[in-house]
Amino acid sequence: xxxxxxxxxxxxxxxxxxxxxxxxxxxxxxxxxxxxxxxxxxxxxxxxxxxxxxxxxxxxxxxxxxxxxxxxxxxxxxxxxxxxxxxxxxxxxxxxxxxxxxxxxxxxxxxx
Amino acid sequence: xxxxxxxxxxxxxxxxxxxxxxxxxxxxxxxxxxxxxxxxxxxxxxxxxxxxxxxxxxxxxxxxxxxxxxxxxxxxxxxxxxxxxxxxxxxxxxxxxxxxxxxxxxxxxxxxxxxx
Numbered sequence: 145x146x147x148x149x150x151x152x153x154x155x156x157x158x159x160x161x162x163x164x165x166x167x168x169x170x171x172x173x174x175x176x177x178x179x180x181x182x183x184x185x186x187x188x189x190x191x192x193x194x195x196x197x198x199x200x201x202x203x204x205x206x207x208x209x210x211x212x213x214x215x216x217x218x219x220x221x222x223x224x225x226x227x228x229x230x231x232x233x234x235x236x237x238x239x240x241x242x243x244x245x246x247x248x249x250x251x252x253x254x255x256x
Numbered sequence: 257x258x259x260x261x262x263x264x265x266x267x268x269x270x271x272x273x274x275x276x277x278x279x280x281x282x283x284x285x286x287x288x289x290x291x292x293x294x295x296x297x298x299x300x301x302x303x304x305x306x307x308x309x310x311x312x313x314x315x316x317x318x319x320x321x322x323x324x325x326x327x328x329x330x331x332x333x334x335x336x337x338x339x340x341x342x343x344x345x346x347x348x349x350x351x352x353x354x355x356x357x358x359x360x361x362x363x364x365x366x367x368x369x370x371x372x
Binding site: 176178180185186187188189190193229231235237240241242243244245246247248249 | 260286287289291297298299300301304305306307311312314344346348350352358359360361362363364365366368
């Protein structure tokens with residue numbers, strides 16, 4: 145599975161849009177991209193998933209360019225409660241029960 | 257029911273003790289995972305069970321022994337642990353990603369283990 149790299153940390157202010165980019169240069173044809181959010185002392189929680197172009201749900205958007213070597217998680221109008229660590233993972237659509245490897249993640253701090 | 261339940265939430269044990277962590281899900285997921293997470297680090301994969309069979313062991317020391325008694329349960333047996341094994345142990349499950357499912361990981365809240 146493709147290795148991922150992300151910025152270690154980001155700061156933002158309440159009400160701003162936050163974009164977190166993940167690089168996955170070695171992504172394979174069967175791979176999809178999933179983003180998770182983790183609060184302290186809790187398990188990670190699914191945010192959004194995509195394969196290509198743009199995906200939007202009630203909490204975030206995911207932008208994936210045509211070459212799929214990166215992806216950008218967009219959080220609109222963040223609040224203090226969005227302070228968390230965000231991980232992007234690459235997974236193989238054909239492989240059930242695989243070795244999902246978490247990269248270091250991006251620690252987002254939302255300031256008042 | 258979209259929950260993964262882990263017990264106990266907290267566990268303190270000595271280096272000579274034998275204890276177990278338990279994980280349960282009733283979502284019909286046939287892949288289950290154990291992750292270990294140290295403070296300010298990402299979750300680190302330990303084991304994967306697929307259809308109740310151990311499919312991945314990430315070179316975990318034998319003092320950690322996983323068990324999958326049935327499709328809903330996953331245990332992690334602990335014996336002769338070291339203080340450096342103190343961490344948050346996370347269990348997860350995932351659905352088969354065919355048929356339009358996302359294959360996302362559903363995590364429990366974790367078991368906080370302290371080894372004295």
